[in-house]
Amino acid sequence: MEQKDLKLSGYRQLEQLRQEYESLPVPLEARDRILAGIAQGKKETDKTQMKGVIFMKLMKRTGMTAAAAMVAITLLTNLHPTIANAMEQIPVIGPIAKVVTFRTYENKTNNFEANIQIPQIEAAPETLNKSIEEYAQELIAAYEGELSQSQGEGSYSLDSSYKVVTDNDRYLCLRIDTTIVMASGAQSTKIFTIDKTTGKQLSLKELFKDRPEMLSSITANIKEQMASQMAADDSVSYFYNSDMPEDDFKELTGDESFYFNEEGLLVIAFDEYEVAPGYMGAVEFTIPSSVAGTF
Template identity: 25%
Template structure:
């Protein structure tokens, strides 16, 4: 079923009252996870600065007596003090319970757009696994190519837009698949924010046209977020998730997945990662888990099953277009968007179906079987 058709059916379903709290908690939990990732990035950055400062301290005693007696401040000392100052600012800010509120208020008052270009993705699991692969021809890494925050007027925007980069030192090869993914990610990020803003403007116009007042409007804002996560990385396989979120009267989220075989410069399919019998395996697991979830929780509703069995066509089978990612433990996880197999309040639904197999990945499989 198409998501737009599922939404029409969902609008006709009576939703239990207790689900309002469940949905709100889910949205808040997603926000907490995003904030935790940003905090981890700040801590990793501070740790890198501390290591650099230790290196500078070790170099200090090596200077000559003439340099130590000079009335001019040593450039190394200046750099060290500057880094220490930045570190103290970060630590003091992180300890302050009103840090995020002050930052948001200042940005809103000034109406500024802060843009940063190219910042390293500090996902720890990804960084630890990143290494040069013999014979690969390039080193792939995921960078934040656009990072900006805007809190002005009707919008509160946080965007971290990724890009897949390769080093061509060994053979001069260039990943055409990575270039294709990068172009698509840029297009998705730009169009999502433009469409979200247009949607909010239409609602605002209709609100006042219907007789709403400024007092009733009460400076409402739409929250828009673009973020990403490296789900899995080994010497040959990269699994990347791009998330786009908007929230105002209600919240909605869409996700995009990119699973690449870096050694062969191609996109991976379910057949590649699960073998030729992938459809039967996936279908059996999805149905089993749907029935299991519905039996354990009456608030779990899926089209075509149980009390929603006659309301709409539900899950039937996976195909080559079914979204998936590879988890950090190497498990293949199927992903179904809002309204596709379940009511909207269920959000994006996921099913772990089994470990990735590599026999069908050409040179990738051969290398990993050794």
């Protein structure tokens, strides 16, 4: 590196860095906070300025790609402590997550039909979106297996769609509802509950990892709700206190699907036939804040 390059003024250097950085496809929230850190970093020492020059050269060799954006964020946190502190406040997934249809699987063969929406969460870690796609692939494999086994004879319909049921500062809950119709129908629900600060899917047992006794408390509350609903309405039926106790709902395993409603209350979701007869469909239980708190 030539000596004159090392004597670039802090202003020129940081301005050059700003222009380079603005072209990176990173979330707007991250960009605003990092640029604020850059503005405060104009009084940095010559040592910090040297790091800025090295950073710019590295970026030119790396290329302005999504991967380069991750390199930029990592190096900027080492470039200036103010930026590092700001980055600690940036969630892995933004306050308002954007969920899009990544692709749709469609098939119609005789009386067999499938329509499966496969969502993707923008700015989410690759492993998370991979898990969502793997779940969709399981549905596709089940459909294609039935189609192959029956050679297209008979009737079979599979429909799977998604919606966001929670999107707050901390959590994103992506719900995938699937209905399979053969001689009769069956509904199932899969909810991906994601901690935005880590970008990881959260299970019910992980939610209460510091309070494992909560699973027993929530189980007791669900049983209370079942008993209360059945006492109030003869048409309501659950697998609880039945003539076949071996099939009754026993307790939560910690792997059940769940989300948080608008009031921040925990909602546990069960597939059709899981805790109630088929005519009840897929059922849910909202857990009072006095039992589980709010989220």
